[in-house]
Every structure is written in C-alpha cells, then in structure tokens.
Amino acid sequence: MIGHTPRRTTSLSLLLVVLAALALSGCGGDRAAAEGEDPKQVDSTALPEVGKCRNLTHEDVAKAYNFDEYVACDEPHNAETFGAGPLPDEFEDAEYGDEKVNEWAFSQCRKLLEKYVGSDQSLLMRSMLSHVYFGPSEKAWEEGARWIRCDVVGGGQQGAEYVDLPTTTRNLLKVKKVEDIEDRWMVCAKGKTVDSPKVPCSEDHKMRAVTTIKLGEPGTKFLGVAESKKKASQFCRGSVSAWLGYPESFEYGYTWFGEKEWKAGNRWAVCWAVTEE
Structure with missing residues (x-):
C-alpha cells in the first residue's frame, strides 16, 4: 500500500532505459535546499534521471516530491529510480495533487516495476520490493512540470522496513522457480x-x-x-x-x-x- 501523490511516466513504454536519455539538465528552484537535498533538483521542471540511487526514509516516501541527494549505486542504498517520464496530455490542466493522477501513477509504476525486476504481480507482492512514486514540487507544477518518477525500494511491501538493495534490481526476481530467489528478497x-x-x-x-x-x-x-x-x-x-x-x-x-x-x-x-x- 503506497501512500502519496502524483505524477507519471509515458505509457508503459516509458521503459526503463529511455529514461536516462530523456533526462534534462535541472533548473534550480527559488527555495534553499533542505539538509540532504540536492539544490539542482529542488523545484526543477526537468525530467528526473533514471538509474540513480538514494537512501529514503518512510517520511520521504510519504511526500509528493523528493529531491534527496544521489548516492553511488555500488554503495549502500535502499532506493533506485527505475523509471521516469511525462504525464499524458489528459493531465495537462490537472490540479496539483489530483487523485486521478495518483491512481494513474500508482498503476503505471507498479506495472513497470514488474517488467524491470522480471516478476509478475503475485510474486512482487510476496517480495521485499515495492514501488514509490514522486512528482515535481508545487512550484514546478505551476511552471508546467508534468512528470512522474518511479523508485523501487527495499521494503515497504506489506509494511517491511527498508533494506539495502544490490547495485541494480533489474531482473532480481527473474528466476525459473520461486524457490531460487534468495530469502532475503x-x-x-x-x-x-x-x-x-x-x-x-x-x-x-x-x-x-x-x-x-x-x-x-x-x-x-x-x-x-x-x-x-x-x-x-x-x-x-x-x-x-x-x-x-x-x-x-x-x-x-x-x-x-x-x-x-x-x-x-x-x-x-x-x-x-x-x-x-
């Protein structure tokens, strides 16, 4: 059960890899970055970068947006951005925090995560992996930003505490038999x-x-x-x-x-x- 707010990725073809290519250089916001935030991401209208890793808390995940600093993916981290992309045109005039955008983002990130980790929904729900999603700040939204960022976290599924992820979670659950998956996942x-x-x-x-x-x-x-x-x-x-x-x-x-x-x-x-x- 993911709790938070809006933004999205292009249809399901937002595909994993597209992402990095779509990432634009960020434009900084007016407010000062809080401790642990990256000033270049704050209030940015640019599409988030895919393949980036972070350490998120439950408090971070409860928010509509996130600008935490990156950490190297070969260092301890509990979150990995596996997808990002623009919202569909139907949400161009949506209000910030629109519940329909929320529902769309939840569904799209979930489907994309299945493809990314090599799983189906049934197996994913029994794993330690779950998705969270973030959008632009309200200021960036007012300036026309319409995107969603999908992160996989090592926990959260069924309320589990976050654990460190491997360098990448791509195909982490792609096995012939469920019994082949390590119990830690x-x-x-x-x-x-x-x-x-x-x-x-x-x-x-x-x-x-x-x-x-x-x-x-x-x-x-x-x-x-x-x-x-x-x-x-x-x-x-x-x-x-x-x-x-x-x-x-x-x-x-x-x-x-x-x-x-x-x-x-x-x-x-x-x-x-x-x-x-």
Whole structure:
C-alpha cells in the first residue's frame, strides 16, 4: 500500500532505459535546499534521471516530491529510480495533487516495476520490493512540470522496513522457480499475525507470504470489505494448506487491500502461512 501523490511516466513504454536519455539538465528552484537535498533538483521542471540511487526514509516516501541527494549505486542504498517520464496530455490542466493522477501513477509504476525486476504481480507482492512514486514540487507544477518518477525500494511491501538493495534490481526476481530467489528478497512476518512487523525471510520469522489471489479483473467494481475478506479467507485456507503439504492442522492469515488500492489496480490478497521455514 503506497501512500502519496502524483505524477507519471509515458505509457508503459516509458521503459526503463529511455529514461536516462530523456533526462534534462535541472533548473534550480527559488527555495534553499533542505539538509540532504540536492539544490539542482529542488523545484526543477526537468525530467528526473533514471538509474540513480538514494537512501529514503518512510517520511520521504510519504511526500509528493523528493529531491534527496544521489548516492553511488555500488554503495549502500535502499532506493533506485527505475523509471521516469511525462504525464499524458489528459493531465495537462490537472490540479496539483489530483487523485486521478495518483491512481494513474500508482498503476503505471507498479506495472513497470514488474517488467524491470522480471516478476509478475503475485510474486512482487510476496517480495521485499515495492514501488514509490514522486512528482515535481508545487512550484514546478505551476511552471508546467508534468512528470512522474518511479523508485523501487527495499521494503515497504506489506509494511517491511527498508533494506539495502544490490547495485541494480533489474531482473532480481527473474528466476525459473520461486524457490531460487534468495530469502532475503522474500517477505515474512516476525509474529503469528499478518499485522506483525515484516522482515526478509532470511531473518527469524513466524509467517511467510506464500501465495496470492486475484479478487477482481480490470473493470470489476470493488467487492466491498466483507466480500473481499471472505473471498480471501476461503482461498487462502486451501492454498496455504496445499503449500504446507495438507497437514491435519495449520494456521494461516491473509492481507487484503481497500477500495483506494482497488481503483489503482491492486485487486489482490496475500496468503500467509504460519511457518518458521
């Protein structure tokens, strides 16, 4: 569940690599850069550079824009810009913070991240990787800036704390079998409830995200809270039982998402098995 505000990338063809080529030289803003910010990025109307790395906090991610200084990608970092591009023409006259821009950005960055890390949505939701998105400052927006920046972060998915990423996350999840992915990139829970802190599965844990269920197709209306929970619970009970090898007794949990995420294209629920493996 990503929380923040707008801006976008050209259709899905905004493709990963285009980015660096599209990056323009920044134009500095009027306000002074805050500690940790790059003055050249503040209030810039230029398209962000792709392939840049940063160290972001949860406070950073909660904001609509971000101008943090870059760090070398071969040094410790927890965020990598994997996409950037202009908003479609339909948002040219949109107000700053328009919710439709938000929904568009959430959906486009999510789809692009799947391609970038070599995954599908089901696997991505069970991993430690998630996307966040940023747009220009309000001043830059007023000056005509219309773009979105997509970052992959090492955490955030299911509420996990951020962890360091490799030099690049490109194709990090592209494997023949899920079992081939290192446990440090899969998400687990420390306790026996889905609300407990999330950690990489390489750390001590009591639950693991093992399967997912798609609750609706594009165009399907939100099922509502009660129906979403019912459908997720029924599926996860059978799915987790199968994953555990059909034991006589077992414990399981599930995570479902609300109407806001549904409208942005996230129509999935995640199934959790109580296991220390």
